Amino acid sequence: MVGSQDTETTGASTSSACCGRDPTPMRAVVWQGGTVVAAADVPAPAPEPGWALVKPAYVGLCGTDLHICRGEHPRAKPGLVIGHEVVGRLLHATGDLQAGSPVFVNPLLSCGTCRACRRGRSHICENLRLIGIDVGGGATELLAAPADHLVALPASLDLRAAALIEPLAVALRAVRRSEMHVGDRAHVVGAGPIGLLVASCARLAGAVTVTLSEPVPRRAEAAAALGFDMVDTEGQDRCADVVFDCTGHPSVSPKVLGWAAAGGSVVTVGAYPGVVGVNLQEVMFRELKMIGTRVYTPDDVAAAVTLAQGGIDVSRFVTAVLPLEDGGLAIARIQAGSELKVLLEGPAAA
Numbered sequence: 001m002v003g004s005q006d007t008e009t010t011g012a013s014t015s016s017a018c019c020g021r022d023p024t025p026m027r028a029v030v031w032q033g034g035t036v037v038a039a040a041d042v043p044a045p046a047p048e049p050g051w052a053l054v055k056p057a058y059v060g061l062c063g064t065d066l067h068i069c070r071g072e073h074p075r076a077k078p079g080l081v082i083g084h085e086v087v088g089r090l091l092h093a094t095g096d097l098q099a100g101s102p103v104f105v106n107p108l109l110s111c112g113t114c115r116a117c118r119r120g121r122s123h124i125c126e127n128l129r130l131i132g133i134d135v136g137g138g139a140t141e142l143l144a145a146p147a148d149h150l151v152a153l154p155a156s157l158d159l160r161a162a163a164l165i166e167p168l169a170v171a172l173r174a175v176r177r178s179e180m181h182v183g184d185r186a187h188v189v190g191a192g193p194i195g196l197l198v199a200s201c202a203r204l205a206g207a208v209t210v211t212l213s214e215p216v217p218r219r220a221e222a223a224a225a226l227g228f229d230m231v232d233t234e235g236q237d238r239c240a241d242v243v244f245d246c247t248g249h250p251s252v253s254p255k256v257l258g259w260a261a262a263g264g265s266v267v268t269v270g271a272y273p274g275v276v277g278v279n280l281q282e283v284m285f286r287e288l289k290m291i292g293t294r295v296y297t298p299d300d301v302a303a304a305v306t307l308a309q310g311g312i313d314v315s316r317f318v319t320a321v322l323p324l325e326d327g328g329l330a331i332a333r334i335q336a337g338s339e340l341k342v343l344l345e346g347p348a349a350a
């Protein structure tokens with residue numbers, strides 16, 4: 001039962017004297033409301049039946065965390081411990097896994113009863129909630145998560161690389177959803193970590209060309225330095241069979257269909273803030289396909305775990321690793337646009 005945690009002021013589950021747990025507070029990165037995010041004391045978690053405790057090793061931060069910490073996320077409540085991209089080590093033996101086993105925490109909490117869940121598509125559950133958005137996240141010393149949401153990782157997998165499994169699963173699903181074929185031309189709008197991971201997956205999936213565009217010069221330079229083929233979207237009309245929009249930025253939506261060739265697809269990967277303009281006449285005249293993609297299925301996660309072991313060198317996208325105490329600084333550095341992937345280091349870090 002995760003519902004009770006949703007209303008906690010800290011977003012983390014509480015301990016209590018009655019259950020005999022150690023009430024010692026622990027450190028966590030807490031969004032305190034407005035634009036205030038900083039390390040703070042929170043109560044140690046008291047897991048419910050069926051939940052396990054994980055010592056976080058690395059926690060990736062992304063645009064969703066930025067939205068939360070700017071007070072723009074519609075579901076996050078002040079007092080939330082952030083962090084939905086979590087890998088760590090089990091505190092106690094759980095199921096087949098021994099204490100200390102490395103695990104990825106699948107943060108999706110689905111209701112199990114809505115139509116999407118009943119049809120086996122729990123990742124688009126109508127009541128989907130996430131660890132680190134709707135309930136306390138992993139930017140802390142100890143995280144409680146449902147035991148059946150823990151994915152065992154091979155001991156040989158570097159946990160810093162494993163911290164990219166969550167965004168890699170997002171990217172992998174976007175390319176799977178696109179139904180891109182070998183020999184197709186792919187164009188990715190937005191060269192943040194998701195854009196770069198989508199481009200990497202598109203290349204693996206057989207795209208004959210993979211181009212990217214990025215309006216922030218520093219990011220464009222960083223992507224070019226990593227070997228990605230950057231283009232200016234001016235004059236790029238009809239440049240791709242599949243266009244991946246990884247921006248969610250209202251300046252992109254009026255133009256994004258124009259970059260798709262006749263019969264092509266446009267995949268919405270980035271989360272738009274609300275209603276934006278697209279020219280549906282283009283969709284009709286040129287038989288374009290508009291495809292949505294949201295988070296990932298357990299199979300996408302399994303494939304991402306495999307890819308993170310060498311199919312894609314994900315660790316090269318990490319540009320900063322900071323301690324939990326610097327959580328506020330980490331958010332500020334992402335906001336400044338000077339970083340690709342920023343990780344926070346938890347107590348189980350190597």
Ligand SMILES: [Zn+2]
Binds near residue numbers: 061084166
């Ligand atoms: Zn994320």
Ligand SMILES: [Zn+2]
Binds near residue numbers: 110111113114122128
């Ligand atoms: Zn559901």
